Amino acid sequence: MTVSRSAIEAELLEWMGSRDWRTDDPRFERIALDLFAFQFEACAPYGRYCTSLGASPATVRSWREIPAVPTGAFKELPLRCFPEQDVRVVFRTSGTSTERRGELSLDDPAIYEASLLPTLRRFLFPKLEPDQRTTIRVLAPSPGEAPDSSLSYMFGHALDTLGDAHSGYDSIGGVLQTKTLRDALELACSQGRPVALCGTAFSFVHCIDELARTGDAFDLPEGSRVMETGGFKGRSREISRDELYGWIGEQLGVATDSIVNQYGMTELGSQFYDSVLNEPGRPRRKLGPPWARVRIVDPETGRDAGPGEAGMIAIHDLANTGSVAAILTADLGRTVADGFEVLGRAPGAEARGCSIAADAMLGEAG
Amino acid sequence: MSPDEIAAARRRLCDAGAALRRRPASRTLDALVRVVDGWCDPASPWRARLERELPAATGFTAPVVAEGLARGLEPWSGAALRDVARSELEAVVRPGTPTLVAGFDLTSVLLAGAIPTPTLLALLLPLVIHSPVLARTSARDPLTARLVADSIHEMDSQLGDCVEVVSFPSDDLACSNELLRADCVVASGSDETIAAIRGRLRPSQRLVAYGHRCSLAVLGPGATRDTSLADVADRLALDTALWDQLGCLSPVAVYVVDPEAGSAERVAGALAGALGALEKDLPRGEIETAAAAAIARERAEAEMRGAAVHRSEGTQWSVVLEADAGWRPAPLHRFLHVHPVADTGALFEAIAPLAPHLAAVALEGFGDDDALAQTLAIFGASRVCRAGRMQAPPLGWHHDGQPLLLPLARIGDLET
Numbered sequence: 014m015t016v017s018r019s020a021i022e023a024e025l026l027e028w029m030g031s032r033d034w035r036t037d038d039p040r041f042e043r044i045a046l047d048l049f050a051f052q053f054e055a056c057a058p059y060g061r062y063c064t065s066l067g068a069s070p071a072t073v074r075s076w077r078e079i080p081a082v083p084t085g086a087f088k089e090l091p092l093r094c095f096p097e098q099d100v101r102v103v104f105r106t107s108g109t110s111t112e113r114r115g116e117l118s119l120d121d122p123a124i125y126e127a128s129l130l131p132t133l134r135r136f137l138f139p140k141l142e143p144d145q146r147t148t149i150r151v152l153a154p155s156p157g158e159a160p161d162s163s164l165s166y167m168f169g170h171a172l173d174t175l176g177d178a179h180s181g182y183d184s185i186g187g188v189l190q191t192k193t194l195r196d197a198l199e200l201a202c203s204q205g206r207p208v209a210l211c212g213t214a215f216s217f218v219h220c221i222d223e224l225a226r227t228g229d230a231f232d233l234p235e236g237s238r239v240m241e242t243g244g245f246k247g248r249s250r251e252i253s254r255d256e257l258y259g260w261i262g263e264q265l266g267v268a269t270d271s272i273v274n275q276y277g278m279t280e281l282g283s284q285f286y287d288s289v290l291n292e293p294g295r296p297r298r299k300l301g302p303p304w305a306r307v308r309i310v311d312p313e314t315g316r317d318a319g320p321g322e323a324g325m326i327a328i329h330d331l332a333n334t335g336s337v338a339a340i341l342t343a344d345l346g347r348t349v350a351d352g353f354e355v356l357g358r359a360p361g362a363e364a365r366g367c368s369i370a371a372d373a374m375l376g377e378a379g
Numbered sequence: 380m381s382p383d384e385i386a387a388a389r390r391r392l393c394d395a396g397a398a399l400r401r402r403p404a405s406r407t408l409d410a411l412v413r414v415v416d417g418w419c420d421p422a423s424p425w426r427a428r429l430e431r432e433l434p435a436a437t438g439f440t441a442p443v444v445a446e447g448l449a450r451g452l453e454p455w456s457g458a459a460l461r462d463v464a465r466s467e468l469e470a471v472v473r474p475g476t477p478t479l480v481a482g483f484d485l486t487s488v489l490l491a492g493a494i495p496t497p498t499l500l501a502l503l504l505p506l507v508i509h510s511p512v513l514a515r516t517s518a519r520d521p522l523t524a525r526l527v528a529d530s531i532h533e534m535d536s537q538l539g540d541c542v543e544v545v546s547f548p549s550d551d552l553a554c555s556n557e558l559l560r561a562d563c564v565v566a567s568g569s570d571e572t573i574a575a576i577r578g579r580l581r582p583s584q585r586l587v588a589y590g591h592r593c594s595l596a597v598l599g600p601g602a603t604r605d606t607s608l609a610d611v612a613d614r615l616a617l618d619t620a621l622w623d624q625l626g627c628l629s630p631v632a633v634y635v636v637d638p639e640a641g642s643a644e645r646v647a648g649a650l651a652g653a654l655g656a657l658e659k660d661l662p663r664g665e666i667e668t669a670a671a672a673a674i675a676r677e678r679a680e681a682e683m684r685g686a687a688v689h690r691s692e693g694t695q696w697s698v699v700l701e702a703d704a705g706w707r708p709a710p711l712h713r714f715l716h717v718h719p720v721a722d723t724g725a726l727f728e729a730i731a732p733l734a735p736h737l738a739a740v741a742l743e744g745f746g747d748d749d750a751l752a753q754t755l756a757i758f759g760a761s762r763v764c765r766a767g768r769m770q771a772p773p774l775g776w777h778h779d780g781q782p783l784l785l786p787l788a789r790i791g792d793l794e795t
Contacts, residue, residue, distance in 0.1 A: 062683045083676045086683040312671035313693045323668045325675060341679060345669060357669075 015054060015070070016047040018094065022124055022334050025304060029127040029332075034135065034303055041306065044331055045076035048338050055094035058086075059337050077308065077317070081327045081339035084280050087115035092336045095120045104163035106279045117163065117279050120335055128283045128332035129167050130174060132302045136286030137209065137240050137273055138175065146177040150197050152189065152212030152220055155182045163279045164242065168211060179206070189219050191227070198231050198265075207236030210265065213243040214257060214274075221260040232266035238290065239267050242275040274299075276355055280340050281305075282332030288352060298352030304331040307353050309346055323347050323356055380547045385557035388543045389513060393484055395540040396511035400481075402537070404509065408464055410535035411503050412457030415774070417530060418499060419452045425530040426452075429495060429523060436522040437493040438664040439623060446661055447621045450771045451496040459774040464507050466775075467784045479791040482510025483585065486787060487561035489576070491568045491589075493519035494626045500774065500783075501565060502527050502542055508788050511541035515558055521546060555579075563587065563787060587786045589779050592627035592738035593709070596766060597634045597726060597755070602744025603642045608649050611743050614767030616653030618741060620661045620696075621770040624711045627738045628762070628769050631709035632716045634726055637744075643719035644687070647700035650715060651689030654696040663695045666712050670694075673710040681707075704729035723751060727758065734759035738779070741766040 021044060028040070050070035053060045063069060063080050073079055084106075086092065093100070099120040106115035119125055134141060141147055149172055154162065156169035172180050179201065183194040201208045210233075212220070217239070224230060239261055258269045270289050276299050277284035283305040288298050301307070308317055309324040318324030326346040329339050345356040399407065417423045426448065433444045472478045486505035490498050498517075502524060505512045516524050524544045532539020547554035559576065563585040566576045573588045580586055596618075602611040618630050633650065635643040674694040681688050681699045689698040696713040704720045706729065720726045730737070739762035740755050752763040761780040762772060775783065 058683065061685060065682055065685075081679075082683060083679040085676065085680045089680075089684055310675075312668065312675035315675070325672045341676060343672075343676065345672060 015050045018051050018055070018334055021048055021051065025124060025331055025334065026127050028304055029124075029131060029302070032131065036303055041304065041331070042076055044304075045079065045329060045338065046070070046073065048331060048334060049073060049076075049079045052094055052337055056092055056337060058090040058092060076306070076329055076339075079329065079339045081308075081310075081329075081341040082337045083341040084115060084278065084343055087117065087280050088113040091116075091118070093118045093120075094335050102166070103161055104166065104279045105161040107162075115279055117336055122166075124332050124334050125166075125282045126170055128302060128304065129170060132284055132286065133167075133171055134175070135302075136288070136291050136300065137238065139291045141175065146175055147180075148197075148201055148206055148208045149176040149180040150194060150208055150210050151180075151182045152184050152194075152210065152216035153182070154184055154187070158185065163277070164213070167277075167284070171211075184212070184216065189216070189223060191223050194220070195229060198233065201234060201237075202231060205234045207234050207238070209238050209240065210267070211240040214241045214254070215243065217241050217257060217261060218252060221257075221264045224264045230264050230266075237265075237267050237271065239265070239272045240275055240286075241272065242277060278340075278342065280333075280336070281328060281330050282334075283328075283330045285353075296349060298349040298354055299346075300352045305329065307346075309348050309353060310341070318347070321347055321349075326353065326355065380545050380554060382553040382557045385513075385545055385547075385554055388545060389485060389557065389560065392511035392513055392541060392543055395537075396482075396484055396509065399506075399511065399537060399541050400509045407509060407535075407538060408461060408507060410538050411506055411531075412461055414457075414503065414531055414534050415455060415460050415499075416457040417534065418527075419455050419457075421449065425526055425533075429526050432522055433495065433520075434664070437520050438666070439493070440662045440664050442661050443621065443623065443664065447770065448495065450621065451494075454771055455496075455774040460503065460507070463775045463783055467782050468508075471785065471790055473792070477793040479793060480508060480785075480788050481791075482506075482508035482788060483561070483563035484510070485561040486510045486512050486563040486565060487558050488512055488514040489558070489564070489566040489568065490514060490517040490520070490524055491566075491572075492517055492625065494622050495520065495523040497567070497778075498523040499527050501567075502531070504783055505563070505565075505787050506531070506538060506541060507784060510563065510787065512543075513558060513561060514542070514544050515555075516544060516546045518549065559584075565589075565787070585786075587781075591736050592779065593733065593736055594628050594630050594739040594741075594762075594769060595632045595634060595730070595733070595737075596630045596741040596743070596769075597636060597751075598646060599742075599744030599746075599751075600637045600639065600642075601746055602766075603635055603637045603646055604639065607744070608645060609653075611766050612646065612649035612653040613656075614765070615741065616650055616657050617661075617767055618769035619650075619654065619713055619715060620657045620663070623663050623666075624709075624713050626770065628772060629711070630715065630739075630741060630769060631711070632706065632718060634704065634718050634720050634729065636720050636723055636726055638721060643700060643717055647687065647689060647698050647717040650717065651696075651698040654698065654713060654715075655691065658691065658695050663713055666694065670710070670712055674712060674714055677708065677710045677714065706730070706732060723754075727754075730758075738762060739764060739769050739772070741769050 053070055066080050068080050100118045102119040102122055104117045151168045154165050156165045159165040183190045258272050261267050273287045275284055275286050283302055285299040285301040288300045306329045308327040310327050311318040311324050323345050326342045326344045344358055346353045430445050434441045468480050482505055488501050502512055514524050528542040528544050531542055565587045567589040570591045573590045596615050635646050671694045678688050687700040698715045701716055701718045704718045707716045737759040740760040742752055742763055743766045745751050755763050761777055
């Protein structure tokens with residue numbers, strides 16, 4: 014008999030709130046199979062897909078056998094397990110006005126929030142006491158300004174629950190607010206108060222450019238940290254992560270071992286973070302919460318790639334209760350110890366050879 | 380390679396070009412005709428060496444290289460090059476007004492891709508009008524341009540002195556700046572690459588660009604039914620398998636214009652069978668993980684939207700039967716989308732966004748009526764051909780709809 018979504022979510026909320034980060038294979042397996050059975054029935058496009066692959070709750074015996082949905086499908090199909098009228102929040106992938114954008118719909122953000130907060134705490138603020146707050150400056154739009162951005166939603170929730178009175182947004186209308194940022198950083202420096210600067214990788218490029226232009230440089234107080242996320246897709250400039258981290262060190266005084274890359278995406282309810290703050294001294298790798306697991310998949314066979322071998326990153330995220338838990342990302346990665354490393358974005362079909370992007374063509378045609 | 384070395388090559392070429400221009404054009408053309416005839420000869424040592432070494436250099440399998448060269452060079456000849464020279468150069472001459480047609484002091488050629496025949500022609504054409512050539516190899520084929528240059532030198536050392544081949548990483552700005560100092564620049568690549576190059580040239584410099592292109596097949600009722608289907612599918616599968624679908628003349632989509640129920644399903648099934656059979660004789664080369672991932676994702680996305688996916692066990696070939704005519708991205712490496720379309724009106728509506736990027740269209744199954752072929756050519760296709768001939772363009776094919784020599788030439792009318 015299929016376990017109800019509410020029963021699954023009740024157990025997940027208990028797990029997410031327990032601060033128990035030990036790997037629990039039986040628990041993950043059981044919830045993953047229960048959730049698969051529910052989503053197979055409740056999400057019609059996903060059920061059809063699984064059936065076409067010969068996978069069903071009757072045949073699947075392990076979470077590793079649960080078919081993963083490519084992120085591109087979120088652009089074309091309503092992948093949700095509840096009626097459209099129950100949609101409360103819609104997150105959309107970034108893209109131009111002519112591109113189709115992927116969508117993740119939520120009918121209740123409780124699980125989403127319950128997943129993101131302990132993970133953020135563990136990997137970005139591992140020493141923050143439960144009742145303690147800290148200064149968070151965000152180089153991204155606020156949720157009010159970008160209501161369909163999952164990143165802004167996450168930052169908004171982080172500010173609400175962890176941010177102190179000095180926290181805030183330093184990006185309005187896509188424009189870096191240099192004065193507010195400079196004032197906030199100067200005040201933090203004068204008070205010796207650590208700051209967490211958060212934003213997209215490209216927003217840090219803008220920030221560093223601006224500081225360099227005005228000749229400003231900061232040596233942020235000890236305990237300060239940077240969280241950056243995303244890549245440079247569609248941007249006018251691309252720089253390496255090493256280069257970016259070097260600039261952050263020079264202009265903000267934040268050492269590389271205090272810079273955390275977050276790996277997340279609109280289609281996921283959970284996020285992964287570099288391990289450097291949580292496990293200083295150990296190799297940098299991506300780690301996530303115990304209710305989300307990663308497979309590195311060999312694209313030729315569909316089976317797990319060997320240790321250290323490159324493959325497609327597939328994520329099984331139990332926090333995706335209302336959509337689909339098993340997601341095939343567009344990224345390549347490899348396992349590193351108990352975590353993984355992101356090697357980069359696999360080129361989209363549209364970017365290869367003499368083919369051309371459907372979206373670009375549609376734009377031209379329009 | 381350093382910027383200084385490229386600058387030195389440029390100077391050598393300009394000197395060699397000045398000497399070349401003092402000799403009769405007919406002597407140069409005769410030598411180039413012999414070069415082409417040499418490459419067209421399967422027993423040519425240069426061609427044999429290319430066949431031997433290209434697989435390791437590019438990742439194509441040896442049978443694909445051998446078959447691709449055989450089919451690609453089969454319609455070529457030295458005489459065809461002579462015809463191109465004659466027809467294009469004579470076309471600009473007006474009775475009573477002497478007209479000077481000359482190459483630039485230097486033509487820089489930025490090669491792209493891994494298919495050897497366009498490289499061969501790209502190095503020869505500027506020489507026809509006495510312009511020396513400085514060519515940068517493509518990242519995917521470091522071999523062909525050097526062999527072609529050596530073969531020219533062997534045939535005619537003075538002509539050979541007018542070709543130099545250089546290699547450097549694409550992000551080496553100093554080297555590319557030196558390369559782009561030629562009066563005429565020929566560039567193949569993505570639209571982004573072409574735009575970037577255009578932005579780095581002076582207005583007075585000539586840019587001859589070959590941008591983003593793709594090809595497709597259109598099948599009518601005469602090709603989708605009965606015994607003709609297997610034959611057409613075999614030929615289209617060959618067009619797809621040659622050069623592992625990485626050329627601009629490789630079909631990426633097949634449009635089935637046949638109202639009969641099940642026609643597109645039949646075509647997809649036949650293509651799958653043909654591609655599967657070809658994998659034995661013309662196996663696809665190894666591909667990078669990223670390319671395999673793109674195929675795996677595209678297959679999964681197709682399955683998610685309910686399309687029927689015919690596939691090899693690995694990523695060697697894929698045929699996706701789409702439910703509609705809407706264009707889909709192509710991950711290449713032997714990946715075809717098959718689209719049903721109700722009629723030719725719907726066909727042109729479906730491919731309208733492709734028009735600026737269209738190269739070849741394989742047309743089958745519409746009888747002797749060539750009205751559709753003419754419409755496709757007007758629509759943007761620079762080649763309309765039979766299935767099985769897509770990878771064998773004539774030497775004189777108007778690549779991207781342009782003349783071959785005239786874009787490389789300075790033309791002056793000498794009025795008295």
